[in-house]
Amino acid sequence: MTYQHICMPKVGEKIFVKDGKLKVPKHPIIGFIEGDGIGPDITKSSLLVWDAAVEAAYSGDRKIHWCEIYLGEKAASLYDGNYFPNETLEVIKQIMVAIKGPLTTPIGGGFRSLNVALRQELDLYACVRPIRYYAGVPSPMRHPEKVDIVIFRENTEDVYAGIEYKSGTPENAKITKFLREEMGAKFFEDAGIGIKPISPFGSKRLVRKAIQYAIDHGRDSVTLVHKGNIMKFTEGAFRNWGYEVARTEFADQTITEDELYSVYGGKQPPSKVVIKDRIADIMFQLLQLRPEEFSVLATMNLNGDYLSDAVAAEVGGIGIAPGANIADHVAVFEATHGTAPKYANLDRVNPGSLLLSGVMLLQYIGWIEAAELIESALACVIADKTVTYDFARQMTGATEVSTSKFCELLITKMIGQTQILRKEIEHRRHNQEEYRRILEAARVADPVQAMIASGHMPTVVGNIMSPVITVKSNDLVNTAMHTMVEEGVDAVMVEPDDSLQWGIMTDRDVLKKIISANLSPARVRVGEVTTRPLVTAKPEMSLAEAAQRMSEANVRRVVVEADGNPIGMVTDNDLFRTVEVFGWGSEI
Numbered sequence: 001m002t003y004q005h006i007c008m009p010k011v012g013e014k015i016f017v018k019d020g021k022l023k024v025p026k027h028p029i030i031g032f033i034e035g036d037g038i039g040p041d042i043t044k045s046s047l048l049v050w051d052a053a054v055e056a057a058y059s060g061d062r063k064i065h066w067c068e069i070y071l072g073e074k075a076a077s078l079y080d081g082n083y084f085p086n087e088t089l090e091v092i093k094q095i096m097v098a099i100k101g102p103l104t105t106p107i108g109g110g111f112r113s114l115n116v117a118l119r120q121e122l123d124l125y126a127c128v129r130p131i132r133y134y135a136g137v138p139s140p141m142r143h144p145e146k147v148d149i150v151i152f153r154e155n156t157e158d159v160y161a162g163i164e165y166k167s168g169t170p171e172n173a174k175i176t177k178f179l180r181e182e183m184g185a186k187f188f189e190d191a192g193i194g195i196k197p198i199s200p201f202g203s204k205r206l207v208r209k210a211i212q213y214a215i216d217h218g219r220d221s222v223t224l225v226h227k228g229n230i231m232k233f234t235e236g237a238f239r240n241w242g243y244e245v246a247r248t249e250f251a252d253q254t255i256t257e258d259e260l261y262s263v264y265g266g267k268q269p270p271s272k273v274v275i276k277d278r279i280a281d282i283m284f285q286l287l288q289l290r291p292e293e294f295s296v297l298a299t300m301n302l303n304g305d306y307l308s309d310a311v312a313a314e315v316g317g318i319g320i321a322p323g324a325n326i327a328d329h330v331a332v333f334e335a336t337h338g339t340a341p342k343y344a345n346l347d348r349v350n351p352g353s354l355l356l357s358g359v360m361l362l363q364y365i366g367w368i369e370a371a372e373l374i375e376s377a378l379a380c381v382i383a384d385k386t387v388t389y390d391f392a393r394q395m396t397g398a399t400e401v402s403t404s405k406f407c408e409l410l411i412t413k414m415i416g417q418t419q420i421l422r423k424e425i426e427h428r429r430h431n432q433e434e435y436r437r438i439l440e441a442a443r444v445a446d447p448v449q450a451m452i453a454s455g456h457m458p459t460v461v462g463n464i465m466s467p468v469i470t471v472k473s474n475d476l477v478n479t480a481m482h483t484m485v486e487e488g489v490d491a492v493m494v495e496p497d498d499s500l501q502w503g504i505m506t507d508r509d510v511l512k513k514i515i516s517a518n519l520s521p522a523r524v525r526v527g528e529v530t531t532r533p534l535v536t537a538k539p540e541m542s543l544a545e546a547a548q549r550m551s552e553a554n555v556r557r558v559v560v561e562a563d564g565n566p567i568g569m570v571t572d573n574d575l576f577r578t579v580e581v582f583g584w585g586s587e588i
């Protein structure tokens with residue numbers, strides 16, 4: 001097919017979809033839109049970096065064949081004033097993947113903005129923003145290196161749907177009448193009215209993408225962000241539909257946070273993604289205090305809008321934050337800043353946002369090695385303090401370099417130091433693993449404290465149980481006492497005896513049955529002071545029911561049991577602490 005101005009590369013093949021999956025040839029054709037203002041400066045230099053990374057990673061075996069396509073001012077100059085030519089859309093649909101520089105919003109051009117039009121025409125429903133820290137970038141956080149988060153923001157519903165009725169208009173009067181008279185709604189006179197549609201279709205396809213991303217990229221959790229405590233049928237429904245997608249479509253690859261505590265004792269099974277949810281306002285707090293607990297976020301439009309910029313600001317990264325808008329398969333990657341017209345053609349600005357959008361593109365087509373090389377080289381060049389003006393003015397001792405020089409330095413790093421960069425990638429992975437182990441150990445050691453810290457509201461005994469320590473029935477009591485002291489517990493589970501029943505031995509049993517009876521713990525077997533049968537609860541039992549069970553049986557702890565085996569313990573003190581911290585109400 002021939003086009004008016006677009007020239008398809010003669011070499012290279014199109015990316016295609018087979019069995020619902022993207023198939024990427026070794027020599028794919030990928031589109032680029034130069035963009036307006038500073039667009040040409042950053043695009044020209046970035047193309048050199050992306051090509052060099054692919055060459056360094058695959059030594060000629062793979063290569064991208066770039067196809068220039070047109071939007072914005074360059075399009076207008078070629079297509080008689082048309083900022084948004086049809087053939088650009090057609091080509092993106094055909095080649096599936098493209099990257100774009102920033103575009104000027106034409107005044108009175110008939111579009112809300114070219115970016116919005118592109119998203120709507122191609123139904124790019126997921127806005128993806130990965131946000132992580134690069135050492136040396138100025139940041140307001142004490143530990144910005146803990147931020148490594150990918151936000152999936154819904155792009156088509158919520159406030160983005162733009163269903164609004166202006167105060168004082170006939171449309172507003174009509175809907176006001178309907179809401180008051182037929183729906184019994186109460187609100188002040190002359191209120192402007194906005195409608196917030198959230199559908200199962202829109203929510204599920206967004207969350208599906210977020211979960212699939214977490215699985216494909218070895219990310220350990222997906223957090224559904226919502227304000228469902230107030231807006232139950234929109235924000236709360238988003239949360240519920242999100243869990244439903246996980247349960248029905250990713251049952252083997254995901255567990256819920258409740259299951260993490262109740263079934264797995266706080267220890268995340270390998271290759272399972274934890275699905276959790278947080279109220280939006282608490283999320284802002286948590287992302288400042290404990291960003292390391294979040295990996296992938298799935299959000300509706302407005303929450304995602306706020307969160308993306310807030311998290312990017314934490315790592316000083318608004319200037320270098322990358323982004324992408326993705327449909328089921330078609331994806332357009334883009335710099336998140338604008339055209340900064342006063343810097344156009346000066347070769348001065350930071351190419352980081354576009355460069356890292358290219359990293360996302362490489363990840364999207366599965367060329368992870370090339371993507372990692374650019375990320376690591378960028379980290380090294382920033383750490384060397386050879387940076388563009390925007391960073392240089394905020395860093396002490398930095399050397400300011402031009403856009404093209406910055407990219408040259410990146411290329412030198414990638415070509416000359418591939419081995420060193422790979423070691424750094426390994427080091428970073430190791431640190432992430434290490435952090436996860438520390439987190440798991442903390443959850444296992446003190447689940448109530450872990451709950452408090454995570455911002456998750458405990459509702460069932462599985463959420464707050466401690467792990468069990470077991471001893472044998474014919475162990476000597478003094479050996480069991482040493483174990484209790486070493487493990488810092490005041491009760492141990494006793495393995496089944498001839499009655500095949502599990503039992504429990506507490507410090508009070510030792511006090512009552514051995515010390516006060518003037519017996520030697522070195523001569524008495526554990527089985528002789530063990531209580532059987534146990535007072536048990538299922539992990540999903542509510543905290544109120546567990547408290548009832550304890551008081552009825554006149555015991556200070558219940559043993560949490562699954563499939564006939566003890567998996568945890570909850571004491572009266574755990575319940576007391578939980579209620580003291582989280583309060584008591586319908587939520588518990």
Ligand code: NAP
Pocket residue numbers: 038101102103104105115319334335336337338339340341349350351352353390
């Ligand atoms: P802007 O172009 O993002 O520029 C605002 C300021 O941000 C610049 O003056 C500069 O700050 C800094 N900046 C932006 N990009 C930079 C980079 N790569 N390196 C270093 N500093 C950078 O925002 P705007 O002035 O509001 O918008 C200008 C045009 O861009 C408008 O037409 C708008 O519609 C459009 N826009 C397009 C997109 C898009 O295509 N995705 C997004 C936003 C805006 P200093 O002056 O402090 O150096």
